[in-house]
Amino acid sequence: MTAFTFNIAGIKWPGATARIYIGMPGSSPSGTSWRDGLARAANEWTDKTPFNFVVDQTYRNPCQGYTASGPNDDFNNGDGDGRNGADFSSTVCGNAYGDNTLAVTLIYTESNLLGGFDITEADIVFNANTRFDIYDGPLVDQSRGIDFGRVALHEMGHVIGMSHEQGSASIMRATIGNLFTLQPDDIEGATTLYTGYTNCPVTSIDFGRVSGALSGGDCSVKQLVGGGSDDSLVDTYEFTLAQSTSVSIGMSSSSLDSVLVLMDASSRVLDVDDDSGAGCDARISKTLAAGTYAVLANTFAEGSECGDTVGPYQITMSYQSSVLLERGRNTSLQGSVSNARFAGAVKAKNKSTYSNIVKPSEFFDVEGRITVDAQHQGQLGFIVVAGILDSGEILLRNSAGQFIPYDGQGGFTKASTKVLTALESVSILGNTRASDLGLNDIEVNFLIGYGVNSKPSELYFHSAPINLVVTP
Ligand SMILES: [Zn+2]
Known part of the structure; x- marks a missing residue:
């Protein structure tokens, strides 16, 4: 079986960080530069959520490397340029804006080890046909123009992989309003997306054996990754290495089809394995640097010829080392x-x-x-x-x-x-x-x-x- 149960619909940046190039020229009518507006938006996400924007003062054209393939298609058009740029543009890099669209975030992804997608690039184009200014407080579009700051804040949310919040008082709502700072729903959404394995109960392990069981009521992958539709059950274990060590982790079960996932402390997936152990057992062997890691004991959402979706299992963690x-x-x-x-x-x-x-x-x-x-x-x-x-x-x-x-x-x-x-x-x-x-x-x-x-x-x-x- 090659299909992983670990389907992430919530796309995100591996390592919960991205460099954003904010050097777009010019200033708003009230005097604040556009780049300061962008920096303020990026820093608010960094300050209030687990996501970390690295703000770079360089200018990068958001349309560089973009190939227009049709309207309303914001994903993976061309190769991009690997830089997350931002600027005004009278079109979405060649395509017309939709009605009343203030800005568009163009997302580039690549498939990851879990069969989901990592974001590799995200660019923001602001609609140059809109009159913008920068100000706090209620949105006063007729007299001053639209507040660029809250639009930037919303688009930065898309950059980190968030979609629209439904019917809530949030910056990530589909329509702009009087809110101009991140709201509890925005912060909770980003935290769930990027807290990763600590969304679920975590048990400390070390070298040796641990017995567990997947059963109804356990955390699901959907809860762990903060999105998607994967209802398969998962137990989360954490271990810390004081030095670089060659580690082997095995998961065996006489009833489950074992699946192991290895993550680093930033919930970056390092390896996934289904059947490398004996029979249908899973095994991951890797040399890991000093640090903290998570092992996810997982299975499939539906039973297979290899086993059930619930039942007991055993994890064995061993090392090979030339030193104590x-x-x-x-x-x-x-x-x-x-x-x-x-x-x-x-x-x-x-x-x-x-x-x-x-x-x-x-x-x-x-x-x-x-x-x-x-x-x-x-x-x-x-x-x-x-x-x-x-x-x-x-x-x-x-x-x-x-x-x-x-x-x-x-x-x-x-x-x-x-x-x-x-x-x-x-x-x-x-x-x-x-x-x-x-x-x-x-x-x-x-x-x-x-x-x-x-x-x-x-x-x-x-x-x-x-x-x-x-x-x-
Ligand atoms: Zn939006």
């Missing part, structure tokens, strides 16, 4: 602040790179590294290693290397006691093989931490665990 991974921001049991840093990773003995996924038959190590806060270096202290099982049970490593259940009471078991150095290497598990322990399929999340003997009940550790998944 930084493991989140630091934290402490009692709230002391430190500059300690923590890293860790799993490495199978027969592999050249770290990865959190190992087979039951593979020997592997789990390695940790603590960058001890400068104020703690040289002090007598201790290292603590914890393993958290699927069941929620916590085990602490003792000085003999055994993992002992932690009862949550009293002091914690110490893996070692020592004078702390700047960099502490921590062997969490060494030369271990799951099959020797009778384990075939298990997930463990490890945490490492340290303390100083002068403050024995405080422990410095990290927010993102060191994940291990043993799976056949």
Whole structure:
């Protein structure tokens, strides 16, 4: 199946930003330059919505690269020039204006990874046959001419991909009126269009496995993207990478036809996958820069031979790395602040790179590294290693290397006691093989931490665990 369920009718700019060239010459009868009118309109959208206009003082002809192909066709006529220009023109770049049309925004798009469309260029032509001025307050068209400012504000809304609001008090209403600033409906519309994945509830994930289910009442793609007609269900997950990492994300289900979407923090779609995993499962593998990303667990709006539209699924997130991974921001049991840093990773003995996924038959190590806060270096202290099982049970490593259940009471078991150095290497598990322990399929999340003997009940550790998944 090649048709993606993720249909975006609401066209938009990838990354929620566009450069607008405002250098059109001349000034209004009341003295304000047209370029200031354009800049004010662009900045109001930038200030009040998630969209960001980069205002460029250069002049660009809005009709450059436009090929007139017929009246009332404002989309994709010719190649454009890749610049978002604005100017007066007595025609819509060669076509007649419609009756009472004050301005037209010409939109150029290209298809994107989701089968929807990204805006690549948008130009504004203002009807040169109209008498314009620039002023706030009620529209007084007979005496002063039409206020250019609110027309520019409306057209900038089209530039960012908004269509007309129906019957509401808004700048994006189809007819001009006494309103001259963005209204709550305008701001809400642009926010929904550009807030992207945070339109839906977001769950934090990290390396390892997470189970979920798509079911009625979940967010739909239509809600997530702020438009379109795609009613397929979607769960939204977010993860943060502290360093550039090669990541693989798999979605599997015995009932759903899995679809994965990977977005960056600006809701820019980086990849979409339907069937790259086993059978009908989805898989995305990519090297990602440090930053925050969203994974959308999605399916199709209608069932297929590959599965249903609702049901349980599992997401597995793994890494391949030549270095230990930084493991989140630091934290402490009692709230002391430190500059300690923590890293860790799993490495199978027969592999050249770290990865959190190992087979039951593979020997592997789990390695940790603590960058001890400068104020703690040289002090007598201790290292603590914890393993958290699927069941929620916590085990602490003792000085003999055994993992002992932690009862949550009293002091914690110490893996070692020592004078702390700047960099502490921590062997969490060494030369271990799951099959020797009778384990075939298990997930463990490890945490490492340290303390100083002068403050024995405080422990410095990290927010993102060191994940291990043993799976056949
Ligand atoms: Zn309009």
